[in-house]
Amino acid sequence: xxxxxxxxxxxxxxxxxxxxxxxxxxxxxxxxxxxxxxxxxxxxxxxxxxxxxxxxxxxxxxxxxxxxxxxxxxxxxxxxxxxxxxxxxxxxxxxxxxxxxxxxxxxxxxxxxxxxxxxxxxxxxxxxxxxxxxxxxxxxxxxxxxxxxxxxxxxxxxxxxxxxxxxxxxxxxxxxxxxxxxxxxxxxxxxxxxxxxxxxxxxxxxxxxxxxxxxxxxxxxxxxxxxxxxxxxxxxxxxxxxxxxxxxxxxxxxxxxxxxxxxxxxxxxxxxxxxxxxxxxxxxxxxxxxxxxxxxxxxxxxxxxxxxxxxxxxxxxxxxxxxxxxxxxxxxxxxxxxxxxxxxxxxxxxxxxxxxxxxxxxxxxxxxxxxxxxxxxxxxxxxxxxxxxxxxxxxxxxxxxxxxxxxxxx
Numbered sequence: 001x002x003x004x005x006x007x008x009x010x011x012x013x014x015x016x017x018x019x020x021x022x023x024x025x026x027x028x029x030x031x032x033x034x035x036x037x038x039x040x041x042x043x044x045x046x047x048x049x050x051x052x053x054x055x056x057x058x059x060x061x062x063x064x065x066x067x068x069x070x071x072x073x074x075x076x077x078x079x080x081x082x083x084x085x086x087x088x089x090x091x092x093x094x095x096x097x098x099x100x101x102x103x104x105x106x107x108x109x110x111x112x113x114x115x116x117x118x119x120x121x122x123x124x125x126x127x128x129x130x131x132x133x134x135x136x137x138x139x140x141x142x143x144x145x146x147x148x149x150x151x152x153x154x155x156x157x158x159x160x161x162x163x164x165x166x167x168x169x170x171x172x173x174x175x176x177x178x179x180x181x182x183x184x185x186x187x188x189x190x191x192x193x194x195x196x197x198x199x200x201x202x203x204x205x206x207x208x209x210x211x212x213x214x215x216x217x218x219x220x221x222x223x224x225x226x227x228x229x230x231x232x233x234x235x236x237x238x239x240x241x242x243x244x245x246x247x248x249x250x251x252x253x254x255x256x257x258x259x260x261x262x263x264x265x266x267x268x269x270x271x272x273x274x275x276x277x278x279x280x281x282x283x284x285x286x287x288x289x290x291x292x293x294x295x296x297x298x299x300x301x302x303x304x305x306x307x308x309x310x311x312x313x314x315x316x317x318x319x320x321x322x323x324x325x326x327x328x329x330x331x332x333x334x335x336x337x338x339x340x341x342x343x344x345x346x347x348x349x350x351x352x353x354x355x356x357x358x359x360x361x362x363x364x365x366x367x368x369x370x371x372x373x374x375x376x377x378x379x380x381x382x383x384x385x386x387x388x389x390x391x392x393x394x395x396x397x398x399x400x401x402x403x404x405x406x407x408x409x410x
Contacts, residue, residue, distance in 0.1 A: 029219050029243045031108060031161050033307055035338050036060045037393055038108075039346035040313055044068045048101045050347055055105035058394030061161060062107055063312055063342045066095060067114035067121045068350065075120060077113075077150070081130070084117040084142040087149040099159045106397075108161035110221055110342075111154065112312075116166055117142035134171040137197050144210035155215035162245060164221040164312065165207050168228045171198040180277040183231040183294045190235040200225050201236050208241050221245040221310060228312065230295035238302040245340075246304060250314035250330055252276065252291060253283050257326065259317040259353050270322030271329075285329040292333065306338045315344035315354045318386060323360065327389045335393075343390055347381070356390055357381035 038061035039054060046069065054062060066076050071091040073079035079088045095111075102109045115121035118132035118139025133139040147165065154160050172179075175198060177189045193199060204222050211220065222244060224232035230248035251257045253274040261267050268274045271284035281287060299309055314330045316323045327343070334341045345354050352358055358381060370377040383391065 028161060028217050031061075032219060032245060032340065035307070035335075036108075036340045038062055038340075038342035040342050040344040041065070041348075042068065042345055043347075043349045045349060046098045046101075048104075051101045051105040051107055054107055054346060055397055057346070057391065058396050059107055059346070061110060061342065062102065062346075063110045063112045063164065064098070064102075065112045065114050065167065066098075067124060069094065075115065075124065078115075078117060078146060081115055081117050081120040084146055087146065087153065092150075092153055096154075096157065099154075099157050103157070103159040107159065109159045110162040110164050110312075111150070111160065112164040112167050112221075114167045117146060119143075119166070119169075129170075129173065131170070131173055133203075134169075134173070134198050140197070140203055140206050143203075144207045147207050148210040148214055151211045151215040151218065155218055160218060162219040162221045163211065164223065164247065165204060166223060168223055168249065169200060169225055170227060171200045171203070172226050172232075177226075178277075179226055179229075182277075183234045186232065186235045201239065204239060208239065208244075212241070217243070219243045219245055221247050221312065223247050223249070223312065230292055234294055234298045236298070236302075238304060245308050245310050246299070247310040247312040248295060250288075250292075250311055251316075253281065256283065256320060256322075257316040259319075262317055262319045267321055270316075270320070270326040272322070285332060288329055288333050296337070307340070309337075309339050311339055311341040313342060313344040317353050318356055318358060319353075319360050319362070324386045324389050327356075327386075331389065331393060352379065355379070355381070356387040357384070359384035359386055 037059070039057075039059050040063045041050060041054075042065045043050065046066075069076045069091075071077065071079075071094075072088045075081045077087055077091045077095065078084055079086070099109055115124065115130070116133060116139070118130065118136065119134075120130040122129055133143065143166075147163065151163065171193075172189065175189070175193065177185060195202065197203075208220055211218075220241065220243060222239065224230065224247070226232045228247065228249035230250070233246060233248070253268075253276045255261060255275045256268045256270050272282070273280050274283045275281070276283070299306075311330075311334050314327075314334075316326045320326075331341070347357070348355055352363060358379060363379070367377050
């Protein structure tokens with residue numbers, strides 16, 4: 001490590017120790033011992049009001065992505081995903097400010113990068129996939145260094161309940177492995193790629209080892225491959241760390257859940273016959289259970305308890321026919337198993353498509369005319385049958401002037 005980089009690390013750690021305060025007592029993993037229900041926050045501009053609203057709804061935890069935030073360099077926190085030199089102190093201070101809001105409103109946070117060194121998020125990369133992380137292990141080492149610094153700075157913050165190393169990794173991309181199909185397809189693929197830069201469990205163990213050099217307590221959340229598909233776990237060994245959470249995302253059948261479905265001449269309806277893996281499948285709650293069954297069988301075979309399994313994202317474009325039934329069935333399957341979960345998304349400020357408080361109707365011509373004129377018209381959020389599916393899962397909390405304080409604060 002260069003003297004310049006070492007100096008930045010020292011500055012970062014010093015800054016965060018001043019901002020964060022004393023360590024939090026107790027085992028952080030205990031937060032996950034009972035089922036937790038939360039939301040995703042992928043906002044362009046984080047604000048305290050978001051956490052106040054999430055607190056009022058009754059959200060336990062939030063999966064926080066920061067890739068859209070404006071930083072000192074091209075890539076927030078990383079500075080430059082092409083050549084990581086150290087975590088940017090000013091960006092880290094901004095993240096800590098947001099974490100302080102979360103703590104104020106008694107909401108736990110999972111830090112969820114959408115990109116890492118050598119793997120810039122597609123929306124920050126001119127809509128081009130960046131697969132260097134899965135082709136050159138030099139970026140493994142840069143990613144490990146990034147997370148070592150992050151953990152050193154964030155480990156004592158009372159809001160942080162897990163590090164989600166990377167959102168929806170795709171080490172299988174451009175290797176000949178189809179994205180959807182029978183989970184048995186992974187066996188031969190892993191035999192071929194084990195030990196290479198495509199080896200996702202080995203990558204995670206590299207990063208975990210770096211984190212544990214500075215932080216032995218914070219749980220670590222691991223997304224499966226192929227965009228966090230649940231079936232993509234089936235070839236994994238159990239990771240050698242007793243504070244690991246295994247996470248998948250649920251947007252299947254994607255032909256139904258995505259926003260393009262609404263634009264079809266005859267949109268797919270849930271429940272109903274919807275394409276998946278080049279076949280027409282009758283999708284309903286029973287089919288969801290079947291789709292998830294290889295994941296649960298894998299967890300059982302590795303003796304991984306239910307309270308270490310997470311559905312980190314699930315959702316559906318709010319205007320698709322049957323969206324409420326879809327969300328209800330996903331939640332039903334997860335609750336019956338007792339998994340932790342976080343819906344996507346709550347009050348996103350960049351796009352309305354998964355903002356269930358807006359209901360199933362369009363925003364109207366006046367809204368879009370105002371947007372085209374450069375104004376930011378308010379969104380009219382209200383209770384409605386679609387949002388009721390989500391809202392019914394939470395216990396509202398008082399919105400009085402209660403402020404959660406850190407240990408040792410007056």
